[in-house]
Amino acid sequence: MDMRKLVGRNARRIREKAGLTQEQLAEISGFSQQYISGLEKGRRNPTIVTLYELAAALHVSHVELVLPDEQD
DSSP states (O other): OOHHHHHHHHHHHHHHHTTOOHHHHHHHHSSOHHHHHHHHTTOOOOOHHHHHHHHHHHTSOGGGGTSOOTTO
């Protein structure tokens, strides 16, 4: 299981469910749109702190970002 890809898929799914664009999430979270894009593509290796901050911006538990999905 590639955790970077898993976190990216979960982040994108949650962001889209919330009706947010990458730009809007970037503004809320304080991360750049380029970072959000790279994260969603599984190209970033987020720290634990990043996971917490991203989860807070998405109003979900940090656990939701690392839960296995149907692709894993």
